[in-house]
Amino acid sequence: MPHVVTQSCVGDGSCVFACPVNCIQPTPDDPAFELAEMLHIDPVTCVDCGACVTACPVDAIKPHTKLTADETAFAGINAEYHSVTRARAPMAPVRPPLRVRDRGEPLRVAIVGSGPAAMYAADELLTIPGLRVSIYERRPVPDGLVRTGVAPDHRRTRRVSRQFEQIRRHPGLTMHYGVQVGRDVTHDELLAGHHAVIYAVGAATDRRLQVPGAELPGAIPATALVGWYNGHPDHAGRTIDLSHRRAVVVGNGNVALDIARILTVDPDTLAGSDIAPAALEALRGSRIEEVVVAARRGPAHSAFTLPELVGLVASPGVALAVDPQELAAAAAGDPKIELLRGLPPHTGSPRRITLRYNLAPAAVRGDGRVEAMTFERTTVDERGAVVGTGEHETIDAGLLVTSIGYRGVPLGGLPFDDAAGIVPNQDGRVVDPATGAAVPGTYVVGWIKRGPSGFIGTNKGCSQDTVAALVEDHNDGRLPSPPAIGDGPRPSAAVTHRRRARRALTRALS
Structure with missing residues (x-):
């Protein structure tokens, strides 16, 4: 009964040190550790001892027989990682205890x-x-x-x-x-x-969007919106206009997907979570039907992690959509791309999240507040740099959230x-x-x-x-x-x- 690491993995490595057979990778001494989206258990070498379950601070590890229907994809994700990296890394070294020289007083x-x-x-x-x-x-x-x-x-x-x-x-x-x-x-x-x-x-704070109109009311940074729905005192008193049917999120990292999900999921599913009561009440009256998540590069460079995408696909009552033409040029074999290609067609869910690619922000439009976002279509030159094509597309929206990095x-x-x-x-x-x-x-x-x-x-x-x-x-x-x-x-x-x-x-x- 192999164990499986699931979506809530925070990658602190406690499970790696607890495992007696070194079946969890990457290890903290591996250069891939800092860039890893999550840790992975090798189903071939796992001995089902359960030590990793006890060590995990966020209950991310489960026996494969106890995975929910929404978590079954993680069994394949764990196994696929180890099928590629079957030559296992050496055991993670245990750091020697800190030795402090006695200088006559406590540090x-x-x-x-x-x-x-x-x-x-x-x-x-x-x-x-x-x-x-x-x-x-x-x-x-x-x-x-x-x-x-x-x-x-x-x-x-x-x-x-x-x-x-x-x-x-x-x-x-x-x-x-x-x-x-x-x-x-x-x-x-x-x-x-x-x-x-x-x-x-x-x-x-956030990196700021440097385009005309970015200062219009209705354009807010991700930290402000996240702080609002989490009840941060610096943002708890904000009023977020949710009266337009569409919102646009610029950037497609995990925070961007979190924002898109919170804005579209049935508010009743958020009741009992840690969401701020005022934000929950506002979301109950929201008229947002679609959130467009826009990225400058193509699907192969999506900044969100595979676990975050798996969780988003499983969100009840929300359809996730991607234009097949935007996926056409992406190479096969990338788990994110394959998951996006396998999305079911839109079947009339009341709300949806649309992932868009190769769109660079050009200008925020509106008379006194955000009414639309204009993007320039992009491509990648021979050096791998993103360049504009001169073609533009305008998307109507009443809320613009910029999620292009913290600072x-x-x-x-x-x-x-x-x-x-x-x-x-x-x-x-x-x-x-x-x-x-x-x-x-x-x-x-x-x-x-x-x-x-x-x-x-x-x-x-x-x-x-x-x-x-x-x-x-x-x-x-x-x-x-x-x-x-x-x-x-x-x-x-x-x-x-x-x-x-x-x-x-x-x-x-x-």
Whole structure:
């Protein structure tokens, strides 16, 4: 009875280390690991021990006999991966335990942010006896994009928060909610109370669409819409106009497909999920019948993952459509292409999602608000670059969502690479780009370190690398003792008042 990895896989690698026969790949030491859409169990070598089931933080692994009808495709996906890579990779190496040189005082580290990268970093640090971690989160709740970025109906993926909750229970960890670094406390104040500061603030904004009309009302970035339906306080008060029969999403990554699904699925299926009540009520009155998901390149370059596509195909009451002519030139054998080619014809479902390809945004049309989107048809030249053909197509729509990538924002007092949207660093050590010298006691992890790449579990290895660099610097005497005494910087009376007010407000609203 082989086990099967299914859609909610977050790729943190816990199952790889738990497996006694090395049947789960790619392993964390494999260069393919960071780019993998999910992990895969080899049905030939699986011994049905169940160790991976226990290790998985999001219940993504099941015996093949317990797959639902919508999950049966994953048995083939797992088997196909291993049929191609039957020469198995070596066992994933177990990282040696961190060794911290005794410098006469416990190591104290501050982490800014509380999303996956922050929690994986804290988990790695807390393997060191006596170490103390303080996490500073600007919101009154933890978990970052697990709470506000994962689709509310992806319940199993959201279960990774249980793992983070367990980390937060560690006696060496102190959480500080409602504290914004740069407003309530400065970087220098954090360093005054800690040996080092790790920034795990993610990529807080979107890449902007640079075409005429992109600023019209009705055109919003993906972070705003996702924040709206997930109840993020920065976006919870938004009013989203759902009165037009069609919406357009520019970009076709997993977030784009999530948005398309949330806008078209029967709202009753979202009841009981983690969707914001106000968003659910608005969706009940929505008049959207179709969401067009447009990409600049062809189907072979679709940015969404195969697991996400499988889940979308299984969405009840929503038809998924692709123009067969747009698939005609795609090579056979690509699982995504074959799945799209096998889609049943539209049979009159009340709502549908249409995937479109080779369309580059040219202009947003409308008199005072979004009314249509004009695209230029594209092709790929001999260098592999996308080029316009001069042909245009206009699609009527009342809502435009741009989902063309996340981007980090500058942090007060830290260097910033504006082109890449990250804090410049080497192995997680923040560096001054003018001199190449490391900024003392300052580190980054997650998307603000490497850019918006990978999945939730990718942050685990990323965090381990940064923590290893931090420990190396401590052992080599490059982290001076913090002058302040206690759990961290002491806030001013005004800051204390603001914190108390926020806590009182949170209690009143809960």
